[in-house]
Every structure is written in C-alpha cells, then in structure tokens.
Amino acid sequence: MQITQQTRKALLDLAKKKRVYLEGNVLKVLKPEAGDNEFKAYLELCRSKDSTARKKRLEVTKRVQSQNKELEKAAEDNQGLLNKLQDALGEAERLRDDALEDLDTLQKRTQFELIGLIVKVALIIIIGVGITTTLLYTIAMLANKDTTILGNAWSNLFGILLTNSFSIIGTIMGVKYATEKN
Amino acid sequence: MIDSILLIDDEDLFHLVFEDACSLLDMTLSLEALNSSDEADKLFKKWFEEGPLEERPQCVFVDLNIIGSSFDGIELIRKINTDYGNGVVIGIISSSDDNQEIEKAKAVGAQFWIIKSDEIEPRLEEFIKDYEGYQAKAAPFKVYK
Numbered sequence: 531m532q533i534t535q536q537t538r539k540a541l542l543d544l545a546k547k548k549r550v551y552l553e554g555n556v557l558k559v560l561k562p563e564a565g566d567n568e569f570k571a572y573l574e575l576c577r578s579k580d581s582t583a584r585k586k587r588l589e590v591t592k593r594v595q596s597q598n599k600e601l602e603k604a605a606e607d608n609q610g611l612l613n614k615l616q617d618a619l620g621e622a623e624r625l626r627d628d629a630l631e632d633l634d635t636l637q638k639r640t641q642f643e644l645i646g647l648i649v650k651v652a653l654i655i656i657i658g659v660g661i662t663t664t665l666l667y668t669i670a671m672l673a674n675k676d677t678t679i680l681g682n683a684w685s686n687l688f689g690i691l692l693t694n695s696f697s698i699i700g701t702i703m704g705v706k707y708a709t710e711k712n
Numbered sequence: 713m714i715d716s717i718l719l720i721d722d723e724d725l726f727h728l729v730f731e732d733a734c735s736l737l738d739m740t741l742s743l744e745a746l747n748s749s750d751e752a753d754k755l756f757k758k759w760f761e762e763g764p765l766e767e768r769p770q771c772v773f774v775d776l777n778i779i780g781s782s783f784d785g786i787e788l789i790r791k792i793n794t795d796y797g798n799g800v801v802i803g804i805i806s807s808s809d810d811n812q813e814i815e816k817a818k819a820v821g822a823q824f825w826i827i828k829s830d831e832i833e834p835r836l837e838e839f840i841k842d843y844e845g846y847q848a849k850a851a852p853f854k855v856y857k
Contacts, residue, residue, distance in 0.1 A: 555741050558713070581736060588732035592830055595725045 531559045538569055545572060553580040645702055652698050656691050663687050714843060716742040718769035720752045720788065721805070722779040726828070730773070730805075733833050739840055744769065749781040749788040760796040768800055771843070773826070776806035776813060786813065790820035801846040809857065818853050826856040 544550045557577050562570040667684040670677045717740045719730050727745040734740050746752050759768050774785035789802055803824035804817050814825050823846045826835050835856040845851025
C-alpha cells in the first residue's frame with residue numbers, strides 16, 4: 531500500500547518534531563515509492579522500533595506468564611498443605627474425643643467399682659449383724675434364758691437393718707441413674 | 713504471510729505472547745483473539761448463516777481446554793468443520809501433549825497441534841513453513857513439539 535505525498539509529509543514531520551512513529555501491522559503493508567529513500571528509511575526505523583518494543587513486551591509477558599505459573603503451583607502446594615493440616619487437625623480432634631471418652635468411661639468404672647465395694651461391705655455388715663443377733667437370740671431361746679431384752683434388741687436391730695438396707699439400695703439406684711444420664 | 717488469524721484461548725497473557733510472536737515473525741496482518749469457544753461458535757455460525765464467508769479468518773488456533781466455555785477446543789473444531797462449512801486452516805494450540813486428545817482432534821479435522829511452551833516462536837516458524845500445505849489440504853496432520 532502507498533500513501534499520498536501529504537500523508538507522507540505529515541508522518542515524516544510527526545517523527546522529526548514529536549518523535550512519534552507508526553507502529554503495528556500497518557507497517558507490514560506500507561511500501562515506499564521507488565527511489566523515496568527518506569520514507570524508506572523512516573519505515574525501516576518505524577519497523578525497528580516496533581520490533582524492539584514487541585520483543586521487550588514479549589519478554590515481559592513471558593516472564594509474567596512464567597511467574598503466574600509458579601504462583602499457581604505454589605497456591606496448589608499451599609492448598610495441599612492446608613488440606614493435610616486440616617486432616618491432621620481432624621485426626622487430633624478425633625483422638626482427643628476418644629481420650630476424653632476413655633477418661634469418662636474410666637471415671638465411671640472407678641465410681642461403679644467404689645459403689646460395688648461399698649455395697650459389698652454394707653451387705654456383709656448387715657448380714658453379719660443379722661446372723662450374729664439371730665444366733666444369739668436362737669441360743670438364748672434354746673438355752674431357756676431370758677430373751678426379753680435380746681428379743682427386743684433383735685427385733686429393733688432387724689428393723690433398723692432392713693430400713694438401712696433399703697436406704698442403701700435406694701442410694702445406689704439413684705447414683706446409678708444419675709451417672710447414666712450424664 | 714497469513715491474512716488473518718483467530719486465536720481462541722482463555723488466557724489473556726497468552727494472547728499478548730501470541731500476538732507479539734506473530735508480529736515478530738511477520739506471520740499475519742491481522743490477529744483477533746477470543747476468550748471462549750462460545751464466542752467463536754457464534755461468530756462462525758453468523759458467517760455461515762448470514763455471510764460473508766470472506767470475513768472468516770484464514771487460520772484458527774484453538775486452545776484445548778477453554779475455561780468458562782460450554783465446550784472444549786476439539787468440539788469447536790468439529791462444529792466449524794462439520795456444521796459451519798469448514799474452509800479454514802484449523803488446529804489446536806495447547807500445553808497438553810496427551811495422545812488421546814491429539815487423536816480426537818485429528819478425528820474431527822484438526823490439521824495441526826502446537827504445544828505451548830515458553831519458546832513458542834520456533835514452533836510457529838515451523839508452522840509457517842507448512843502453512844501452504846494446510847491451506848491446500850495437502851499437508852498431513854502434524855504435532856509441533
């Protein structure tokens with residue numbers, strides 16, 4: 531493509547006075563007239579400037595593109611690490627919950643064992659006292675001894691022991707119920 | 713020199729790289745870049761149904777996976793070649809070198825496969841040498857590695 535003399539002059543003046551040059555693909559289609567060395571040199575200068583600018587831009591763009599890829603990779607790695615951390619945190623929380631549950635079970639077991647021991651001791655005492663008193667009362671009756679005091683004592687003692695037995699059983703049931711609810 | 717090129721790629725930075733590389737290699741007079749295969753599909757549909765066909769680019773470079781589009785580059789090539797009258801030199805430009813995808817592209821009429829890398833210029837230079845063959849539909853399918 532060739533341009534008019536007026537446009538040619540305007541372009542050359544613009545380059546000389548303002549240092550503004552044509553750029554882009556239009557330079558690929560503009561051709562100087564045969565023998566017009568000034569315009570030919572102008573077009574060559576424009577092409578050279580355009581090519582230098584594009585080379586620079588291409589270099590920068592490629593660098594940015596490469597940095598972007600690195601950033602994307604780093605972001606992926608970070609996400610991977612974050613996921614691993616979250617998994618580890620979840621696992622730690624699960625282990626903590628398990629440990630708390632084990633501790634709770636252990637405490638309950640200890641409580642039950644203690645209650646069991648108390649019950650056993652209480653029952654042994656109750657049965658022991660009951661048997662002892664009954665034996666004394668029986669021996670006294672068989673030996674035709676005075677049983678007035680022993681009979682009253684046996685009756686009172688048996689009443690108290692029975693009441694206490696039910697009281698103990700009631701307490702045990704209450705503790706057991708309360709513990710199960712917690 | 714190719715009169716007009718259309719690039720379809722979701723990566724804006726690659727548009728700049730491709731434009732500058734094409735300019736430095738004196739590869740084309742006009743380059744248009746689109747971000748989605750849907751936009752390209754609309755354009756080709758319009759050219760096919762309403763014309764003028766001369767407005768179509770001479771050569772089309774399509775990315776394989778175009779993020780934000782309804783379909784990938786291979787489907788776009790199939791549509792252009794089958795539904796919209798063919799008639800353009802068309803191929804894939806992608807960072808992938810998956811053989812299965814390459815075979816799929818070949819099957820739908822892609823004429824070339826250029827693998828994107830930091831140094832795209834040597835591949836484009838090689839492509840320019842083969843371009844006439846693609847235009848004449850005489851050159852075989854080629855992968856530029």
